[in-house]
Structure formats: structure tokens, C-alpha cells
Amino acid sequence: MKTIPAFLLFASSLAAHDLATTDREVLRAHILEEWKRERGMTEVASAASVVQLVAAAAANAANAPQTAKAFLPFTKLDLRADGEFLYVGSNGLPDHNMMVGITAWQQQVPLPQPYFDDNAWRIPLKPVVAKEPAMIKGRFLRGAIALAVNGIPIFNPQNNRGELSYEIGELDQWGGHCGRADDYHYHIAPLHLQAQVGKGMPVAYALDGYPVYGLTEPDGSLVANLDECHGHDDAKIGYHYHASNQYPYVFGGFHGEVVEREEQVDPQPRAQGVREALQALRGAKITAFESTGKDSYKLSYDVNGDKRSVSYSIKADGTYPFHFDNGRDGTADEVYTARRQGGGGGGRPPGGGGPEGMKGKGKGKGQGKGGREGVTGAFLPLEDRPEGPGMAPIQGILDVNGDGVVTAQEFADNAKSNAAKKGTPFAEAMTKAKEQFTALDHNRDGKLDTPELDELAGNAPATGTPQPRGDEPPAREEMKKGGGGERGGKGQAFVALPDQPRSSDGQFMLNSPVVEDLQALPVEFTGDGDGISPPLAWAGAPAGTKGYALIMDHVTPNGDRKWYWTVYDIPGNASSLPKNVTDIGKLGTGFKGEIGYEPPMSKGPGAKTYVITLYALSEPLNVAGKTGREELITAMKGKVIANSSLRVVHSSGGQVTGAFLPRESDDGPGMARIPAQGKGGPPGLVKPSIADTIKLNVYADNWFMLYVNGRLVAVDSIQFTPHNVVSVDFLPEYPMTIAALAKDNADPKTGMEYGTSIGDAGLCIKFADGTVTNATWKAKNFFHGPVNSDTANPKVIQEPLPANWWATDFDDSTWKNAKEYTVEEVDPKQPYFDNDFEGAKFIWTDDIALDNTVIFRTKVEKPGWTPRWNTKPDLDVSGVPTR
Numbered sequence: 001m002k003t004i005p006a007f008l009l010f011a012s013s014l015a016a017h018d019l020a021t022t023d024r025e026v027l028r029a030h031i032l033e034e035w036k037r038e039r040g041m042t043e044v045a046s047a048a049s050v051v052q053l054v055a056a057a058a059a060n061a062a063n064a065p066q067t068a069k070a071f072l073p074f075t076k077l078d079l080r081a082d083g084e085f086l087y088v089g090s091n092g093l094p095d096h097n098m099m100v101g102i103t104a105w106q107q108q109v110p111l112p113q114p115y116f117d118d119n120a121w122r123i124p125l126k127p128v129v130a131k132e133p134a135m136i137k138g139r140f141l142r143g144a145i146a147l148a149v150n151g152i153p154i155f156n157p158q159n160n161r162g163e164l165s166y167e168i169g170e171l172d173q174w175g176g177h178c179g180r181a182d183d184y185h186y187h188i189a190p191l192h193l194q195a196q197v198g199k200g201m202p203v204a205y206a207l208d209g210y211p212v213y214g215l216t217e218p219d220g221s222l223v224a225n226l227d228e229c230h231g232h233d234d235a236k237i238g239y240h241y242h243a244s245n246q247y248p249y250v251f252g253g254f255h256g257e258v259v260e261r262e263e264q265v266d267p268q269p270r271a272q273g274v275r276e277a278l279q280a281l282r283g284a285k286i287t288a289f290e291s292t293g294k295d296s297y298k299l300s301y302d303v304n305g306d307k308r309s310v311s312y313s314i315k316a317d318g319t320y321p322f323h324f325d326n327g328r329d330g331t332a333d334e335v336y337t338a339r340r341q342g343g344g345g346g347g348r349p350p351g352g353g354g355p356e357g358m359k360g361k362g363k364g365k366g367q368g369k370g371g372r373e374g375v376t377g378a379f380l381p382l383e384d385r386p387e388g389p390g391m392a393p394i395q396g397i398l399d400v401n402g403d404g405v406v407t408a409q410e411f412a413d414n415a416k417s418n419a420a421k422k423g424t425p426f427a428e429a430m431t432k433a434k435e436q437f438t439a440l441d442h443n444r445d446g447k448l449d450t451p452e453l454d455e456l457a458g459n460a461p462a463t464g465t466p467q468p469r470g471d472e473p474p475a476r477e478e479m480k481k482g483g484g485g486e487r488g489g490k491g492q493a494f495v496a497l498p499d500q501p502r503s504s505d506g507q508f509m510l511n512s513p514v515v516e517d518l519q520a521l522p523v524e525f526t527g528d529g530d531g532i533s534p535p536l537a538w539a540g541a542p543a544g545t546k547g548y549a550l551i552m553d554h555v556t557p558n559g560d561r562k563w564y565w566t567v568y569d570i571p572g573n574a575s576s577l578p579k580n581v582t583d584i585g586k587l588g589t590g591f592k593g594e595i596g597y598e599p600p601m602s603k604g605p606g607a608k609t610y611v612i613t614l615y616a617l618s619e620p621l622n623v624a625g626k627t628g629r630e631e632l633i634t635a636m637k638g639k640v641i642a643n644s645s646l647r648v649v650h651s652s653g654g655q656v657t658g659a660f661l662p663r664e665s666d667d668g669p670g671m672a673r674i675p676a677q678g679k680g681g682p683p684g685l686v687k688p689s690i691a692d693t694i695k696l697n698v699y700a701d702n703w704f705m706l707y708v709n710g711r712l713v714a715v716d717s718i719q720f721t722p723h724n725v726v727s728v729d730f731l732p733e734y735p736m737t738i739a740a741l742a743k744d745n746a747d748p749k750t751g752m753e754y755g756t757s758i759g760d761a762g763l764c765i766k767f768a769d770g771t772v773t774n775a776t777w778k779a780k781n782f783f784h785g786p787v788n789s790d791t792a793n794p795k796v797i798q799e800p801l802p803a804n805w806w807a808t809d810f811d812d813s814t815w816k817n818a819k820e821y822t823v824e825e826v827d828p829k830q831p832y833f834d835n836d837f838e839g840a841k842f843i844w845t846d847d848i849a850l851d852n853t854v855i856f857r858t859k860v861e862k863p864g865w866t867p868r869w870n871t872k873p874d875l876d877v878s879g880v881p882t883r
Contacts, residue, residue: 065125070149070201070211077151078116086123089116090151092183092271096174096192099289099299103169107278108178109299109310110289111320119269121147127209127256129239133229134260135253138162138754141721143264144185146206146250149197152176153185153268154204157249162720164247172286181273189243189250191215203243207265208256212241229253262829263722270407274320274336276651284308303327335556406448411437412830430823430833503644507540510614510644514579514690521610521648522690525579527601532580533565534648538614539575542641545616546572548585549636551629552612554600562591563629564598564610568621588627595626600650613645688869693729694768699832701762702745707806709737720745723829732769734862737808739855740765741801742844743783746852750794751785758789760849762826762842763856771860772840779818781845783853798853805855812857818843 064072067086068079078089092113099110115121121144136145141160144153159165165187171177175188191214193203200218202211210231217223217234223242226232230252231241241251259266281303288300295314300307306327313321320336415433440448502517503509512534514522523529536550552565566588567577577584582596590598600610621635698704698714701723706714714728744761745753753759765773785796804810820841823832825848845851 067123067125067205067209067211070197070203070205071151073196074150078120080120081125084125086125088121088123088147088151090121091115092152092185094150094152094174094176094184097289098174098176098184099172099178099286101173102171102177102286103284104280105170105284105286105301106178106180106280107284108180108182109297109312110178110184111182111274112314113181113183113269113271115151115269121151121153121269122267123147123205123207124209124256127239130208130254130257133253133255134258135228135754136248137252138720139263140260140265141263143268144207145254145265146189146204146212148186148190148193148204149202150190150193152190153183154189154250155179155185155187157187157247159187160722161718166249179271180277181271182275183271183273187249189214191243191245202240204250206241206251206254206256207268208254208258210239210241210256211237212243212251214243215245227255229255231255408437408446408830408834411448412833431838434833502646503540503642505542505642508538508542508616508642508644509540510536510538510612510646512536512646512648515646515648518609518647518649521600521650525599526650527599529599531597531599533577533597535577535579535581536612536614536646537576538644541572541575541616544618545641546619547617547621548572548574549615549617549621549632550577550585550612551615551632552610553629554608554610561629564590564600565612566590566627566629566632568623568627568632568635586627588629588632590628593626593628608650610648610650611645612648613643615640616642686869687871688731688867690729692868693731695727695729696765696767697835697837698726698740699723699762699764699828699835699837700742701760701826701828702743704740704742704763706765707739709733710807712806723831725831725835727835732767733867734860734865736771736860736862737857738765738771738860739806739810739857741805742854742856744852746783746785748783748798749796751783751787751796751850751852752791752794756791758786758791758849759852760826761844761852761854762821762828762848763844763854764826764828764832764837764840764842766837766840769860770839771858772837773818773843773856774841775817775820775843777818777843777856777858778812778815779843779845779854779856780812780815781847781851781854784847784850785852786850789850801853801855805857810857815857816845818856819846819848821848 064079065081065086068081071077071079071086071088074095076091076095078087080087080089090113092115093110134140136156137158140156141158141162143155145156146154148154155165157164157166159170165171165177166175171187174186174192175190176184176186178184189212190203194214197203199214199216199220202213204212206212215223218237226242229241230244230248230250231239233239239255241255243250281301283304284301285303286299286301288298290298290300292298292311293313296312298309298311300309302308308327309325311323311325315321318337322334322336324332324334326332412430412433415429437448511517514525514534521534525532525534541548547568548570549568550566550570551563553561553563555561567581567585568588570577570585574584587596589595592598600608615636617636617639618641619639621632621639623631623635627635696706696714698706698716700716702721703716703719704714704726705712705716708730713730714726716724716726718724740763742761742763744759746759747753747755751758763773765771782801783796783798785798786794787797802810820843823842826842828842843856845854
């Protein structure tokens with residue numbers, strides 16, 4: 001006969017306390033079920049053991065604050081408390097099945113999350129009634145608003161686009177789905193938990209500290225007299241919310257005090273993704289989700305009759321092997337690597353087996369198997385918690401939530417705070433902060449981890465010499481000149497990893513007229529298009545260069561290297577390669593052994609970086625026969641003077657977006673124009689190329705549509721929040737008439753937002769040709785309100801939009817000029833600072849608060865301009881909606 005496990009008996013030495021019968025029965029039934037299921041037992045040791053087990057549970061429950069009792073049946077949770085908060089540690093995976101039934105799928109799958117220790121959920125033990133309720137409709141669209149008693153976060157019933165997730169097919173049979181970090185969460189109250197905790201217990205706690213009960217009162221009676229927050233007061237249990245089967249599903253607003261920051265309750269734990277966030281897969285329906293072994297899972301789905309699946313495992317070494325069965329499109333495999341948490345050792349393994357916790361205080365990466373033995377699922381006062389990694393925030397004020405990394409938002413918030421304290425101009429401070437963050441973020445993951453923060457503190461090499469990190473492929477040392485140093489150091493590092501300096505000497509620079517560094521490779525040069533090699537150009541070659549060699553390769557997450565393009569014996573007097581080149585230098589083989597360019601054909605989800613490296617050589621290479629990457633590496637030893645790399649990104653089936661990098665001119669430094677060489681067409685035909693386009697960035701509070709020369713060029717893809725930047729490439733023709741319609745969020749009947757508030761607005765646009773929004777633009781309002789700011793009796797003034805307001809010949813001569821506003825007055829969100837708006841001003845009418853619909857117009861002259869191309873489109877778009 002097996003004995004009762006220690007983790008269920010840890011409290012047996014405590015004196016038993018009396019519990020309500022319902023509490024005792026729920027705990028007894030649940031713990032015994034967990035015990036038998038986990039141990040594979042079919043019988044209990046003895047009646048005495050059962051009594052001892054229940055006594056332990058009773059002692060444990062009585063030792064916990066009232067708020068903790070609803071969480072106790074879920075034994076994998078890590079519960080702690082001080083006098084102010086209950087801390088709930090969870091791996092973010094529920095006991096029930098997941099994902100089945102979703103018909104609007106973003107291609108995410110459930111992965112465990114590090115909601116432990118300083119990144120645990122916290123529930124106020126003594127909630128404070130707010131002066132004014134904070135309603136959730138249209139607000140708090142990011143992050144959680146409540147925590148289910150099984151440790152799974154509950155988000156707003158509206159998704160971040162303002163749509164009701166439940167009503168558009170985004171949720172599974174249990175009311176949940178996975179977010180952009182593969183983090184599972186609910187969007188409606190998990191009423192199915194009522195059967196596990198009992199009718200007398202809540203199914204969740206709002207992040208303001210008040211409980212959320214099910215469809216009935218704790219005594220089973222019907223719910224009545226709910227307030228606007230979908231809650232009410234009770235003499236026995238105090239204020240509480242009630243869930244519902246229709247909106248608001250969870251509750252309608254926060255009765256208690258919460259802090260709202262960046263559209264979410266703050267603070268709250270951060271999810272940790274290991275893959276790029278993906279786009280919705282149209283036509284997909286999830287049909288099954290199952291365990292295929294220890295920490296291994298398979299999600300099956302159907303796309304218009306094509307059966308597909310994603311199989312993945314969670315390894316103890318922090319890797320996540322994925323196998324994608326794409327049905328008729330074949331298969332693909334990827335291995336993703338967990339981002340290591342900084343701040344000491346004992347990193348919690350990412351396995352799905354529950355919260356094993358930390359053991360010891362190791363300082364290494366991922367040391368310690370974890371697990372505070374004997375307390376899994378237990379309640380312990382906070383003062384009994386052993387110290388562990390992440391308990392002290394890295395770099396103090398920067399790492400707000402103490403998770404060991406600093407996000408771009410945390411960095412920006414700190415810059416804003418410092419600017420306010422020092423009186424530094426806001427825009428200047430944010431520009432500098434962006435530059436600093438970009439310089440420190442070597443691996444371009446949008447976060448600063450321990451090595452990067454050490455550099456900030458002066459404890460590591462300078463920016464140009466980033467230290468290798470354990471989650472990166474190892475730097476290759478197979479080709480060093482003159483005993484050169486490490487990657488990015490004094491010697492020549494011959495494999496350009498994504499965080500290396502682009503040039504080994506700061507002078508020799510490789511570019512392309514069709515793609516900027518770290519930007520998306522145009523589809524023409526990938527397996528999704530014509531599959532031809534991209535054009536390249538370079539400048540600044542060192543003296544003594546006799547020739548060049550080129551390698552394009554990619555390092556997979558598990559460290560394997562594939563190469564797609566090798567060229568050697570490029571003449572020393574060359575400074576460019578045209579696209580689809582075959583007659584300059586000699587073509588080598590790709591990793592498949594075929595001669596010529598092998599275009600990227602990424603079948604797995606997520607963006608991947610490919611590195612094109614050009615080597616300046618002191619003498620010609622002596623190679624014969626089929627020559628691939630390894631042969632070139634060997635032949636180039638001792639002959640490389642300098643190298644330069646261009647990193648391009650490809651994501652199969654989706655567009656990769658990146659930073660906005662304006663072109664200095666049509667022919668930038670070392671960028672000799674390479675004529676377009678499109679296929680087909682009569683002699684003398686000149687087609688525009690991507691180099692002829694310019695990029696524009698638009699930030700609008702809240703929505704816009706933009707026309708250039710009477711043609712619709714861009715529309716804000718998000719009508720309300722979150723605030724975003726829209727970046728597009730388009731082909732300019734001068735003179736260029738620009739017309740933009742911008743709208744602030746305002747009720748058409750009252751002019752107010754959120755029911756009682758008066759909003760503000762703002763529009764900022766920058767074109768890569770130097771055109772920017774400023775006071776020279778014309779502006780006219782067509783919707784004003786509430787008149788006189790009267791929110792008690794709101795009235796509005798509206799007039800219809802004029803016909804053809806977007807046309808080039810529309811008469812705006814009687815309109816007033818726009819008014820410029822400062823960044824401080826508009827207070828834009830982080831996406832504004834992440835993109836290039838240098839020189840552009842926020843503009844609106846004279847009344848940025850009450851004018852809600854404004855049309856802006858301007859005309860850009862460029863005397864003497866003529867198009868380089870002589871073609872015009874043949875396609876007919878007359879039947880396509882343009883607005």
C-alpha cells in the first residue's frame with residue numbers, strides 16, 4: 001500500500017481547525033481526487049489516512065486569509081500572503097482541456113508562464129472602494145482584470161480591438177484562448193469552476209480585491225439588485241461581483257481602487273513568449289488538443305477541409321521543439337528557445353508540470369531544478385518565503401516589475417519621469433531614450449536582459465562588443481585574422497549574428513536598394529515570389545582589396561546553420577550586384593547542394609533573420625569544383641581584410657514590419673542605383689522598383705484615412721485603441737496632394753467618450769521625402785461637442801463632410817491653417833516613440849478637446865520632377881471601394 005505523499009501532509013503537525021462542512025467536503029473530495037489521479041491509485045490507504053489528510057487540509061485552510069480559501073482546492077498553485085496582498089503563483093495552465101472549438105485562431109498554443117515569485121498575481125486583501133467606479137467597457141483592453149481561482153488570468157470580455165471575444169469565435173469551450181505570448185487566459189468568467197469550489201465560493205477575484213461569484217448567491221438564491229459594476233453589497237460577505245452568461249460576462253467595472261496604466265491594471269505579471277506573435281489563420285477551426293507524453297502536446301485544426309496540426313514539447317533545457325503539419329502545404333520543424341530570466345540562478349524550468357519553484361540561490365543560468373519541497377499548493381505567509389532569483393529588481397527603477405528584464409515601455413516610462421523631474425524637453429528625452437534602448441538591445445527582442453543591463457551599468461564591454469549569451473548560437477571562431485578577438489572585437493568575426501556590428505571596421509558597408517537592414521525581404525526575392533537574388537551595393541572597401549566573396553546564411557534556434565547563397569571571385573573593382581545576378585563572380589552552392597541562389601522558404605510561423613555577409617579579400621581564392629559555405633570559409637582563412645553584413649527578415653505567409661528608416665536620397669552612401677530588371681515587356685519599358693517608393697508613418701488619436709493625389713493610401717487598421725502607428729510604402733508622384741480625415745473617439749450624440757469624459761486628439765505624419773505635418777497644413781472641423789464642454793446636458797454640432805474632399809482639385813482656400821501641439825499636450829503612446837517622426841508636429845484645429853472630426857489637406861510641389869519609370873498600371877480598380 002502506498003503512503004500519503006509528503007506534500008499533502010505538511011500541515012499534519014498543526015492543530016486541526018474547524019471548517020464549515022461545505023468547505024471540508026470540497027477540500028476533501030478535491031484533494032483525494034488529485035492525489036489518486038497523480039499517483040495512479042485506485043484506493044485510499046485507510047480511513048485513518050483520510051482523516052489525517054482532511055485534517056491537514058483543514059489546518060491549511062484555517063491558516064490562510066479568507067481570500068485564499070477559494071484557491072486552496074487547486075494544489076498546484078503557490079499561495080503566499082502578507083498583510084496587504086495574497087500572492088498567487090501559477091504556471092498559467094489549467095487542469096481542464098483547452099483550445100477546442102475556437103474558430104478565430106491567432107495560431108497561438110498554450111505554453112507555461114512564469115507567474116511566480118515577484119511575477120506572481122497579487123490580490124488586495126483589504127480592497128478599498130473607489131471614489132468613482134472604473135468601467136471596463138472600452139477600457140482595460142490589455143492584460144487581466146481578474147484572476148480565476150485556478151490561477152488563470154481573466155481578460156476583458158472585449159479583445160484589444162474592442163470586439164467581444166466570445167461572440168466572434170475566439171474562445172474555446174471553457175471561455176479561454178492563448179494570447180500573443182502563447183499565454184492561456186479567459187475572456188469570460190469560468191463558471192465551470194463552480195463545480196470544483198462549490199456554490200458557496202467565488203470563481204474568481206477581481207484585481208481590485210473583490211470576489212466574483214457565479215450565477216447565484218452563495219446560499220443558492222437568485223441574484224438581484226446589481227449595480228453598474230455588476231455587483232452588490234451583502235451583510236455576510238460584503239461587496240462582491242456576479243458573473244453572467246451575457247455581457248459583461250465577468251463584471252462591468254471596478255468597484256474598488258485600481259491603477260490604470262497603458263490600458264491595463266497595473267501592476268500585474270508579464271507573460272513570457274518564446275515565439276513571434278502570429279496573424280489570424282482564416283478558415284481555421286481547432287478540433288482537438290491532447291497530451292502526447294510528458295510535457296508534449298498536439299493541437300489539431302482544420303482549414304477549409306484540410307486537416308493540420310501543431311505538435312510541440314517543453315524541454316527541461318529551455319527549448320521548445322515544434323512540428324508543423326501544414327496538410328497539403330507539407331511539414332516544417334522549428335526549435336524555439338526560452339528567454340532566460342536575469343537576476344541570478346535557479347531559473348524555473350519551463351516545463352508544463354506545474355510550479356516546481358526555486359531551490360537554493362544559485363547565480364548561474366537555469367541552475368536548480370526548482371521546487372520548494374513539501375509546499376506545493378500550500379499557503380505560507382510571505383515572511384516564510386525563501387529568497388530567490390528576481391527578488392531584487394535589476395537596475396532599480398528601470399525594472400518596474402522586478403522580472404529581470406527591462407521592456408521598451410519600462411525604459412520609456414523612466415525617461416518620461418526623468419524628463420519631467422529635470423525639465424528636459426519631452427520629445428528630446430524620448431528620442432535619446434529610443435537611441436539608448438536600441439543601442440543596448442543587441443538581440444533586437446525589445447527587452448534588455450542581464451548582459452545588456454550590465455552594459456548599461458558599466459559592467460560589460462561597450463555597445464560595439466556585445467557579450468555572447470547562452471540563448472544565442474555560439475560565435476564561430478573558424479576565421480580570424482591576425483589572432484583577432486571575439487565576436488565584434490578587434491579581430492574579424494566571420495559569422496554575422498543578428499546583434500553584431502554591421503561593419504568590421506566601421507567603413508566597409510553593404511546595403512541594398514530594395515531592403516534596409518533588419519527589414520522584410522521583398523517577396524520577389526523569397527520562395528513565395530520569383531525566388532531571384534536581391535540586388536546589393538557596397539562602399540568603403542579597405543585599401544588592398546583584390547576581390548570579394550559573399551555568403552547568405554541563417555542560424556536556426558537550435559544552432560544549426562543553413563546557407564542560401566554563395567558567390568566568390570567577385571572582381572575587386574565591383575561595387576554592386578544586380579538582382580538575379582549570374583555573370584559577376586562565380587556562383588557556389590546552397591545548403592541543398594545546388595548551384596545558385598536558394599530563396600528563403602520559411603514554412604514555420606514567425607519571422608526569421610537571414611544574414612548576407614560580404615568579405616573584402618586581400619587576394620583571389622583558390623577553389624575548384626562545387627563550392628559551398630564551408631569550402632569558402634576554409635579558402636578565405638588569412639585573406640579577409642574586412643566584412644560587412646546586411647540582415648534581412650522573412651516570414652512565410654505574413655508581412656514583417658520593422659523600424660522606419662528614411663532614405664537619405666535615391667542613391668544613398670554606396671547605393672549605386674541598380675536599374676529595375678522586371679520580367680517581360682517591350683524594349684525600352686522602365687518599371688518602378690521598390691527603390692522608387694517612399695515610406696510614410698502615421699500616428700492618429702484615434703483613427704484616420706489618408707489619400708494621396710486622390711487615391712486611398714492608408715487606413716488605420718484599429719478604430720479605437722490600442723494606439724498604433726501605420727507605416728506604408730507608396731509610389732509618389734509630384735505635385736502631391738495629401739488629404740487626411742482624422743477622428744477622435746466621441747459619441748456622435750454627445751461628443752463624449754466612455755460616457756462621461758471629454759477626449760483629446762492629434763495627428764502626426766512623416767513622409768520619407770521630408771514632408772511632415774505642421775501649421776502649413778489646412779484644417780477644418782465637421783463635428784464639435786459637447787458644446788461649451790457641458791457634460792451634464794451634452795449637445796453637438798455636426799455638418800456633413802464635403803463631397804470629394806480627397807480630390808486634387810478640391811478647393812480648401814477658405815480653410816484655416818492647422819494648429820501645432822507639443823508632444824506633452826498630446827501625450828502619445830509608446831508606438832509613436834518607436835517610429836521615426838523627427839521634424840513632424842502634432843496638428844489639429846484650435847480646439848483639440850471638442851473638435852472630433854477634422855479634415856487636413858496640403859500640397860507638395862517638386863519643380864522639375866519627372867518619374868524615372870514610363871509605365872502606368874493596366875489593372876482596373878474602379879469597382880473596389882476606396883473609402
